[in-house]
Amino acid sequence: MALQASDFNLNQRYIVALLAFEFGDLFKSNVDWLSNMAECSWDWITCNDQGKVTTLELASENITGTLPPEISGLESLEYLIVGDNSLVGTLPPEIGELKELTELKLYDNMLSGAIPSTIGELTKLDILWLNYNEFSSTLPTELGALRELSDLRIYTNNITGTLPSELGYLTSLTILSLGKNQLGGIIPSEIGDLVSLEKLYIETNGFEGAIPSNIGKLTKLKALHLYENEFTSSLPTELGKIQELNDLRIFSNIITGTLPSELGQLVSLTLLSLSSNQLNGTLSSWMGDLTSLTELYLPSNQFTGSLPTELGNLLDLAILDVSHNQLASSLPTEVGNLSEVTSLRLHDNQFTGSLPDELLSLKGLTDLRISHNQFTGTLPSWVGYLDLSVLWINNNQFTGTFEIDTSGMKDLCVDQNNFTGGLPLEIETDYSCRPFPEEDYICASDSGIKLCIATECYSLEFSYVLRYANGTEENTPCEDSL
Template sequence: MKATTLYISIPIVAWSIWILLCGKCLDNALQQLLVAASGSSTLQLKQAKALQETGWWPSSTTTQARSNYSSACHWDGITCNAGGSVITIDRSYRSLGGQLNLNFSFFPNLVRLNLSLNNLDGRIPLDIGMLQKLVCLKLYSNMFVGPIPSTLGYLTNLEFLDLRENKIYGSIPSEIGMLKNLTFLYLSSNMLVGPIPSTLGHLTNLEYLLLGQNKINGSIPSEIGLLKNLTNLYLSSNILAGPIPSTLGYLTNLEYLDLSENKINGSIPSEIGMLKDLSYLNLSHNFISGEIPSALGMIAPLLTMDLSYNNLTSNIPSSLTDIYRLDLSHNSLEGQIPNGYALNHNSNTLNGNKDLCGQFKIFPLCRKGKKSIITEIKTFVPISIFLGFLVIGGGGILFSRCVFKKNQIESRGLKNGNIFSIWNYDGHIAYEDIIEATEDFDIRYCIGTGGYGSVYRAELPSGNVVALKKLHQKEAENPVFYKSFINEVGVLTEIRHRNIMKLHGFCVHKGCRFLIYEYMERGSLFCVLRNVDEAMKLDWSKRVNIIKGIAHALSYMHHECIPAIVHRDISSNNILLNSKFQGFISDFGTAKLLDLDPSNQTLVAGTYGYIAPEFAYTMTITEKCDVYSFGVVALEILMGRHPGELLSSLSSSSSSQNMMLNEILDQHLSPPNRLIGQEILLVATIAFACMNTQPKSRPTMKCVSQEFISRRKANLIPLTAVSLLQLRKQAAYVDGSGFAYC
């Protein structure tokens, strides 16, 4: 009996012990899960607090974060992963100021950080190297100073690094060579010094290398030839010396090569002829000597080659005749000009069909003689008259004194009368008045700085206020910028539209070059949208009217001007607002007359974020490029910010497709009433149609303009009931005749 009892008791005791031990295991596992969950919650709280302390979000948003630790995931510009950890921070175009004081240690999963186009200053923190998972870092167009932190070398997952347009100084750290996944490296327009580190040769995935407009010295390292995937190499406007390395010939994917405005010497290596995809080559303003390799003419895609302002000698190879834009001026070339050339070759010793185009190369005016050139220029600016004389020679064609519109000059009145009569007598009087009004362009009158000049406000003796766009001295001497200056004059004297900014005149006088426009009190649309007080004054009705005005102006340019005019740089920066918040298209320096250029191929022009996607690979300009840019601007006006992040999420995330239209509208304004809401629905539908990735599927601006004018009967659909997915379906373009609406 005792044995039986013992036999039965052993399994019971064992079972009891197993339950006890496993129960403890289960308890430990549960505790670990709770600790993990608690840790996740703690991280989210720390992230929300760190974001709150930057001051980059409204106080109302961060107050909500204190009551709900996960609310940071719903903030504007923040994206989180499934576990609630922040993976994207995008506060671009926000007019943010101060230093970058984000605690990076709380963001171990951050993949994208975009703080571009703000006013952030101070140094880029060293602890940015803690963001081990970072793939994209964009800090361009701020006021960062100090050196590039060497700790960036720890970001080995980085694919996109953009530090352009800051005040960063010091040398490029060799540690950047550790970023083996990097495909885009943009460091241009800073104050960098020292040599290009040879370690950049380790970046074999690199496609874009932009180091231009710095003070980088030394020679171009031969290791740059290891970057077999490179398509764009931009080293212009530095202090680089020594020869061009022959290893550049190994960059067989290169499409764009700009080494201009340096101190490069030696000869042009014939190996450049191996770059069979090259479409743009600029070696101008250097000390390059020797002959022009005939192999350059064997590069079939080469459209533009500028070798001006060097010490090139000998004859011009006959193989270069197929290059569309060819500038060989200001060298020591000699001999006969081969037949079939239309080129720019002043200050050379050449015989045969001499070109009188000079640096003033508006169109190909070669082999026409002085009289023909003057006729061409008057055709280019048909309603202008020229005061002074033309000088044709090594310096190109120069205009002395000032040029103003004929109707202004022919008007009569007192010097202190209205703005037109100021220019009654001659350009000199207007010039003196402008110099006096701006105290010789004193910085106190400067109201903005653009790509190639500064803008000044001038109150003339008559009491009229004008805006003056003046070329900087360096840009005034640069033929590229001067061409842009003259191009703007030529286009704006041709066109008249209520939504295109008026040009009153221009002046080339005593080395001072400026354009005179009507004054726009509110400044650029870009700045107004990013200033909370100004944005709130820009109510829904005003915003819709601005969009309509831009559409009508572009329709006029594309369909009523002969030849058609394509702006090429429609962006919120180039839409100016007057005191009544009416919109005007400005900045025609890159505009293109389509019929005068059969190829319509050109260099990249425009503003990042507004350029049509097909232009990147076709380099071909059509009206549909402006249509795409218009769509981006229209959506930006509705959202109050650039729609780039939204467009990216729509193309990659199904969750964004389910967002409602009212959710993406500018939250600074009260929700629109139902009537204006239908106008917004129309604008949004048109905007998405204009941004179609296929150019042929985009509407024409004439069609867009007519849609706004037709005032079709509104279906009062609440914006809360329209998803972005529905909106994109509604944006289908039908047979070139209209839009399909639900």
């Protein structure tokens, strides 16, 4: 139907036409907007029975330009979805006039400036996605007026300041994602009022102080990401109350103290990452109660003692990383119960004794790192039966010959042991040196035999240099090639 001058929605057509011009040539060339048909028949536009525009769904449509303030004239608009485009400029304060709006998705653009305080006037808003933009300034306190909001995502921007306590009013919120900004200060205690919250992501900011104990009130929480901040003090025991939690990441902070035993109540956990903190004490038997765990990361702390035998209860565990601690004693044979494990990272500790034969049961193991410990004895032949792509056994006290099948390995480090004899034939054959500049070689000696392995041999499949030596200093230039 052609447009008539008397149509009640003439103003609406003007606004939509303005959007078409604002959104750039690439957009205009790909849509049938500005045709002589009524705008309610145009692609990506939905109208109600009265012919008023209720939806603009324009994600990933090569849109450029700005969001004009005139868009506020679409008074019946409920869904404004313009994500994954190239919008620039600011979010106009007139956005607050879209009183019927329930979904506002402007993610993955290049919008900048402050988030306007008028956004607090969108009291029917259920979903607000502003992530992956260049918004700056602080979070407006008016966000606290959005009592119907269930999903708030403003991650990966340049937001500064602190978390406004008014966010505690958002009791319908199930997802709060503010990671990768420049937020700081302490977490307000009002965070505990978000009783519907299922996912809390505030990683990669500058938050400091203690993790508030009120976080234990978030009993519906399934994912908690606090990593890469500056949190201090010890882990709150109240974390143990969040028994639906399956993803807990607090790595790269300044957390001190011991692991609270209350963490053993988190029986739904599938991923626990506490690496790169200042945690100390021993790893306790309650860790064996976390039987849903598939990934356990505890490296770069100050843990002491031995690995608890109860870790053998974690039958779904795929990754165990306790590297860079001060763990000692021999490996418990129960580690052999971890039939699903693919990566076992025990390097840079003080483990002693021989490798238990029970590790042969780890048929899916592809990544074994036990370097920089005090393991002794001969290297068991079963190591060669595993389908390993990574094997680090350097800087131990292994003796005997090295007769492991290394075919298929991409990362092999075996130096700084007490091995005797020569290299396996396949290493000498498959990884022989090609002519390279002197600095591209690392020399190692074994029983008086000079061994030079090029870091960039044409046939070399290792992602790191193969090292096989007894105390020879690394990065020594080679005098001769093989």
